[in-house]
């Protein structure tokens with residue numbers, strides 16, 4: 314099979330907003346042995362990324378982007394979910410609980426949704442607190458749900474100062490034990506130190522590897 318060519322077809326279908334066709338192609342790719350990680354990173358995320366130029370202040374094609382996002386989510390919900398271990402929600406330990414949201418000022422949520430699906434299937438309890446969430450709320454929700462982690466998504470560069478505040482608030486409340494991880498397009502050029510977080514994740518799979526590493530440290 315010429316995998317490269319097939320992934321290209323999936324990317325084209327998603328960009329074209331063809332949900333049903335995207336689902337069929339993705340199903341076929343996974344059946345033929347493509348990994349879920351490659352499908353998400355090189356197929357779904359790349360397809361949306363290529364709409365970069367249609368999502369600027371000068372050229373903003375809302376309908377086209379929304380249809381592509383819908384096609385991407387159809388693949389996640391109808392195909393990828395079936396290839397992952399079923400999500401288990403019984404876990405309540407802090408080291409298995411994460412509060413996840415998109416930072417204040419930012420309404421992007423497709424990446425957060427991908428992270429949520431993968432974490433749940435890896436056995437984490439994920440509290441999704443939505444989009445446009447102030448730093449104070451990340452902290453109060455993490456304390457309320459006894460979460461060991463806060464996951465913050467950011468795709469808009471102007472929101473970065475709000476991410477930095479999360480650990481400051483945790484410190485003021487004596488809760489520096491709660492670790493903060495950041496992900497999304499806007500944080501990729503920044504270091505954990507710049508953002509005042511514990512870890513900057515390149516993608517959802519990097520986060521899983523980071524969490525596995527901490528679990529190994531603790532055991």
Ligand code: B12
Nearest residue numbers: 361419420421422423424464466469470496497514516517
């Ligand atoms: C889709 C999209 C939209 C959609 C969002 C739909 C939705 N429901 O989410 C809509 C049309 C609404 C939108 C709006 C806007 N957008 Co927009 N958008 C995009 C686009 C094309 C794709 C983003 C996406 O969903 N990718 C697919 C997902 C799966 O990828 P991802 O988010 O990167 O997530 C992956 C990883 O990053 C990671 N990840 C993500 N979050 C997290 C969190 C954690 C904890 C972890 C571990 C990992 C992780 O895991 C995911 C899977 O691996 C990007 C282009 C780009 N380069 O990203 C522009 C982009 C982000 N948008 C941009 C802009 C400017 C806007 C608007 C301001 C446009 C406008 N004129 O109004 C508004 C924002 C309004 C607001 N206040 O938020 C700019 C941001 C520029 C910047 N650096 O600040 C971009 C980069 C486009 C560009 N080049 O200009 N947008």
